Amino acid sequence: MIRSVILGTGSYLPAKVLTNEDLTKIVDTSDEWIVQRTGIRERHVAADGEMTSDLAAAAAAKALEAAGVSVDEIDLVLLATATPDRTFPSSAVEVQRKLGVTHGFAFDLQAVCSGFIYALTVADSLLRTGLARKALVIGADTFSRILDWNDRTTCVLFGDGAGAVVLGTEEGEGTVIDRGLLAASLRADGRHVDKLCTDGGPSMTGAPGHVRMHGQEVFKFAVGGVGDVIKSVFEATGFDGASIDWFIPHQANRRIIEGSAKKLGIPLEKTIITVEGHANTSAATIPLALDFAVRSDKVKRDDVVLFEAVGGGLTWGAVILRW
Known part of the structure; x- marks a missing residue:
C-alpha cells in the first residue's frame, strides 16, 4: 500500500x-x-x-x-x-x-x-x-x-x-505499523453556517465582510459535536485516546482543547497547545503546532499523532498518522 x-x-x-x-x-x-x-x-x-x-x-x-x-x-x-x-x-x-x-x-x-x-x-x-x-x-x-x-x-x-x-x-504493508497517514475522516453540515461565518463576500456584498460568530454554540459543538470523525479514525486504526502518542488539535481556545482531550481520554501531557502565543490562526493552527512539536523534539519517529479540527461551515475532520 x-x-x-x-x-x-x-x-x-x-x-x-x-x-x-x-x-x-x-x-x-x-x-x-x-x-x-x-x-x-x-x-x-x-x-x-x-x-x-x-x-x-x-x-x-x-x-x-x-x-x-x-x-x-x-x-x-x-x-x-x-x-x-x-x-x-x-x-x-x-x-x-x-x-x-x-x-x-x-x-x-x-x-x-x-x-x-x-x-x-x-x-x-x-x-x-x-x-x-x-x-x-x-x-x-x-x-x-x-x-x-x-x-x-x-x-x-x-x-x-x-x-x-x-x-x-x-x-507500506497496509497495517497501522506503516509510517504515514493511516486514516482520515471529513464532515460538513451547512445547517450550521451562521454559527461562524463572515457577513459578506464577492457574490453577496462585493466585499469580504467581517467575522461573525455565535461563540457558545461553536464552543459546544467543538467539544461535543465532532465525535463522529474521531470515532471513525479510531475504529479504522484500532487506536484510542490512551494509545496515541500525541494529540494536535485546532488551536482555537484552550478550554475547547482541554475539554476535547478530556472527552477523548487523552492526557494533557500528550496534547500540543500553542494557542497562548498564536491565538486562532484558522487553517494554520495545526501545521504551526505540528512544526513546534517537531522542532522542540516532542514528536519523534514512529509516534502516532491525531489531528482534529472544527471550523466555519460547519466543517470538521480528523486524521491519524504515524510519524
Whole structure:
C-alpha cells in the first residue's frame, strides 16, 4: 500500500505581536478576561503589504529545507486558506511563483479552520493515485484583515500565521505499523453556517465582510459535536485516546482543547497547545503546532499523532498518522 508521509515541516509568524494589553486600547476588554475564557495572551498580525501567500511561501520554504526537498521535486501546491490574496487566481499559484515552482499544479482549498485537515486528506488521495509525487500542503490565514476590531467577542480570538508540510510517499504493508497517514475522516453540515461565518463576500456584498460568530454554540459543538470523525479514525486504526502518542488539535481556545482531550481520554501531557502565543490562526493552527512539536523534539519517529479540527461551515475532520 502507498502511504503519504510527512517529510518535513515549517512555519511562519509575522513579526508584529499584538498582546492582550494592546487590545485593551482598542476594545473594552482585559488580559484577565481574554486569558480566562480563551487561554490566549498574544497573537501575530501581518504587516501592511504582507499577504497570505507571503506567509505561506515562508512556511513552505522552511518545510522544504527541513525535508531536504528541492522545488523541482514539488508537483502539487495545495493551500488551505479562507483569506486568499485575491478573489482569483488562487493564492497557491502565488506561492508557486514565490518559491520558483514552475511545473505541476496548484490550488486553494477553503474549509476555514478545518482547512489543513481537508487539504492533507486531499493531497494524500492525489499522491496515492499517482497524480503527484511530492506535495506542499500549507495552511495560512490573515484573519486580521477580516476582523471587526470593534467586536471584542471575535477580534481577541484570531491571529495571522502559516504552517506547511512536505508530503511524499512510501510503500507500506497496509497495517497501522506503516509510517504515514493511516486514516482520515471529513464532515460538513451547512445547517450550521451562521454559527461562524463572515457577513459578506464577492457574490453577496462585493466585499469580504467581517467575522461573525455565535461563540457558545461553536464552543459546544467543538467539544461535543465532532465525535463522529474521531470515532471513525479510531475504529479504522484500532487506536484510542490512551494509545496515541500525541494529540494536535485546532488551536482555537484552550478550554475547547482541554475539554476535547478530556472527552477523548487523552492526557494533557500528550496534547500540543500553542494557542497562548498564536491565538486562532484558522487553517494554520495545526501545521504551526505540528512544526513546534517537531522542532522542540516532542514528536519523534514512529509516534502516532491525531489531528482534529472544527471550523466555519460547519466543517470538521480528523486524521491519524504515524510519524
